[in-house]
Amino acid sequence: MSRVATVNQIIPFSCVDGPGSRLVIFLQGCNFNCKNCHNPYTIDMCNSCGDCVATCPVNALSLTSSKEGKSKIVWDSDLCTQCDICLSTCPKQSSPKTRQYSVPQILELIRAQVHFINGITISGGEATLQLPFIIELFQAIKASQDLMHLSCMIDSNGYLSEGGWLQVMPYLDGVMIDLKSWQQETHNYITGRDNHRVFSSLKLLAKHGKLYEIRLLHIPHVSDFDSEIDAVASYLTRLPANVRIKLNAFQHHGVTGESLNWPICSEEQMLELAARLTERGVANLVLPNVYL
């Protein structure tokens, strides 16, 4: 019996989630609760409360119950117009528009376009919350003659335990980790969690040569990369030289709540942060193409 994952979305062709062109699977569910999350509807699992059903203008959602009397939301994607009213109705940062995929189903999707991609990336939500599925999928890819050339990557918040990383390590080509801020308090303020485990993950992955990219989201006056520039730079220069340091500029696209009052990061602010890091010897910086 194959494992099943709860998937929020699959993008067949992405250029921003690892090296080359990638099929990206966004899993539902996250253990951070970032104020600035730009897809907050991926944070929680749907509990089938049914609130969204009545607000759907095209009746694409319905509430059914199983033989055991357990209620369940059913989403009819043929009727759905993607108006996303359900997402704004949902009281708990979830989406009724998720799907269950087994490993063989994902393999079939990959095979349909294997000529177009360099690899696959599991993202989220927080990908590693469904780690057993990821392990089984990556194992299957690495064991298939026609798929083994594809690189298998994870896009993560870095909160997975060391034991978790070690389980997936044999089938893993690389990881992109978000570092949300430098100071403990700031990290706590933004995400609701501390960042000790993020640093442990970074260290472990770097040691095993699996840290592809570390991502720093610059939120002027909120995140603290600029005020802690010396410490941040000194940390980054000690990472292996091939690790990409990707700077992201905070924008309002997709965010909700109080973070809409936070200032966005302009191109000038981004360039200034990059220049200050460069001055301090940080190489392999990747800057945004677009500020939208």
Next chain:
Amino acid sequence: MASQDNFAKIIRDPNLSSKQKSNYLALEAEASLTYLSISPELTQAKSTGVICDMFEGHAPFKPRYVLPDYAKLLQNGSTYLELSAAQDLDEALNALTIIYHHVPSVTSIPVYLGQLDEVLLPYCQGLDEESIYRKIKLFWIMLDRTLPDAFMHVNIGPTDNIVCRTILRVDAELKQIAPNLTFMYDPSVTPDELLQLAANNICECSKPHIANYPIHANSYDDRGFGIVSCYNSLPLAGGANTLVRLNLKEVALTAHSISDFFDNILPKYCRLTFELIEARSKFLHEESNFFNSFLVKEGLIEESRFAPMFGIYGMAEAVNILQGTPEFSEDNIDKPSSHYGHNTAANELGHKISKALDAIVKSTPVTYGYNGRALLHSQGGISIDKEVTPGVRIPYGTEPNPIAHIQALAEHHQYYTSGISDILTIDETIKSNPQAMMQLCKGALSLGFREFTANVASNDLVRVTGYMIKLSDIATFKQAGSRTNTTSLGFDAAANTRILERQPRVIAHEQSPSYAAD
């Protein structure tokens, strides 16, 4: 007299150069002649826009596209041009500079500049990399400034060589609209590293196109082929004597049913298309004296290697009309769709139409053709086309993701010997990840795409069908005109179509040489 008014307008136009004025005046003169003798039924089809002669003129005196054998010129020299055989790279570049001004085409200047790496490589022996770079860079600047038309087209590849690499380097550096560039890719010959260089260039300046070398080469004989103007694949040392195109949307509108379309209407309009092809090519070959030129006498071209192009466009509309599919709207854009490009049955009907056209073109003899036949062509549209999609493309603004896009259209490519183009517009995030561009290209070619073409959103240099324009030129054209002939076409396209709107898309537009009075 209307034409005299037009002459006066052209002469007084504040934004045209003298040369551009001369060209337009000549076109007006040609258009003032009586049209070739054709049947009333064809005249009717022409006037209602079902069949179009691409404004090539009422009495064609030059072929649409000419592909001289430039290697032969450099080896033998030319009596007519008083040139001896080239001895080194300087002499080779000089000879090419000269002959280009004697190669006509529908645009009045050459649309084919040669398989330049193959042509120039023998003259680069003993030269260091930097010398080759300096000479080619000057040559590139000369081409853009003296032959100002983005339809002229250079081919390079599939082999890895110093001239090929230098041209890619210079092209990315200068980012000129001209010349247009095709890189030939052959998986058994071209190293990945070189293909990656070409893909990097696409991210940088939306050029080159990547051609599927094995598929093109297998369509022609050992003498070879070239890609010219925008996406026209034609025999080397020959070309296209004419291009007549059929509007499949209009054809579908007159059919009562799908079976009526296949059994009666399509064959009828194909017959009329062939009538126009015959009339136009006969005049060119029998009355214009073009084939008495030095190009023929010195063996740079051969009359028997010219073929008419049988062009089609409006496939998307034809399929949607035949299936009774309602118009695409913003509301149904993400839904399971019955539209061409999104729905399996619609896509398969499209493939069936292409297959039927292929059978008709391959079984219909023409007097002046390649092996006695015309060549089927998926035509990229011209600036007057409204509400009709070029070739077999998916309508602008309704394209699915790049992979679904390629999968929907790949099946068509086998049928369009003389060229087919699907321009993929890629999100600008790909700029920092050219490896993704290369993989997308490989995927498309492995599915049978004849040519892979991508525009990257946000580049100033963008593609309008096959030729390039600079958005910054478009912005100043209305006030100041342009040194470059094709800018006006891009400007018309921008005004008439949705090219500059919505997600970065590409518009169809090949060539309508006539003067737009206002």
